[in-house]
Amino acid sequence: MKQVLERRFAHFLAGDAGFSDRPDALLIDGGVEHANVALNVLRELSIDIPVFGMVKDDRHRTRALVTPDGQEIAISAVPAVFAFIGGIQEEVHRFAITYHRLLRSKRMRESELEKIPGIGEKRRQLLLKKFKSVTAVKNATQQQLCEVLSEKQAEAVYAYFHGGKDTEEA
Structure with a gap:
């Protein structure tokens, strides 16, 4: 106080x-x-x-x-x-x-992104700034993710949310 x-x-x-x-x-x-x-x-x-x-x-x-x-x-x-x-x-x-x-809701959203290997604090912030929510990140295409991430990072994020599928076509 x-x-x-x-x-x-x-x-x-x-x-x-x-x-x-x-x-x-x-x-x-x-x-x-x-x-x-x-x-x-x-x-x-x-x-x-x-x-x-x-x-x-x-x-x-x-x-x-x-x-x-x-x-x-x-x-x-x-x-x-x-x-x-x-x-x-x-x-x-x-x-x-x-x-x-x-605050709890914000922590829960951010914690989901923290679980993705190779995605640190700066990348999480970039993703949330661009997509506004974890749900929007989850629904993004690999191409959209590449707007703020490297190709390898975009593949990792996409694979994390889509059950290990590392391309949009899979």
């Missing part, structure tokens, strides 16, 4: 596009310890933003906010605040799951 916050706020301080909006507050999915990590990162960068941890109940719903010094702020007594914080928590959870699925 520390590294994520450091990267995020380094972009903010550098004025990078997409990072120019300063948040009004940080809601951290975690208790006092997580809130303190976030607060320390902000202090190291001389950024003054209020930080609150989200304290969960036994059903994993946020029941309170907590300051880095341990002061709890109950939210369950105010239904609108409870619903608002709960909505934020659900959106963060949805975003995290979607992002991790994307």
Whole structure:
């Protein structure tokens, strides 16, 4: 979490596009310890933003906010605040799951190309840049593969995806 916050706020301080909006507050999915990590990162960068941890109940719903010094702020007594914080928590959870699925899918696609003898990282990148997906690489003809690979490499890729057949006619 520390590294994520450091990267995020380094972009903010550098004025990078997409990072120019300063948040009004940080809601951290975690208790006092997580809130303190976030607060320390902000202090190291001389950024003054209020930080609150989200304290969960036994059903994993946020029941309170907590300051880095341990002061709890109950939210369950105010239904609108409870619903608002709960909505934020659900959106963060949805975003995290979607992002991790994307990463897993990307790793799975790339790993298929890693299995091909003689095709290293640079060639995999060239193939994905040209064909956009492993499926498109698999469906490419040897001639199309030769647009980014040597003839020998194109034969190896084609043979890998077509059961050892090393020509398009086989």
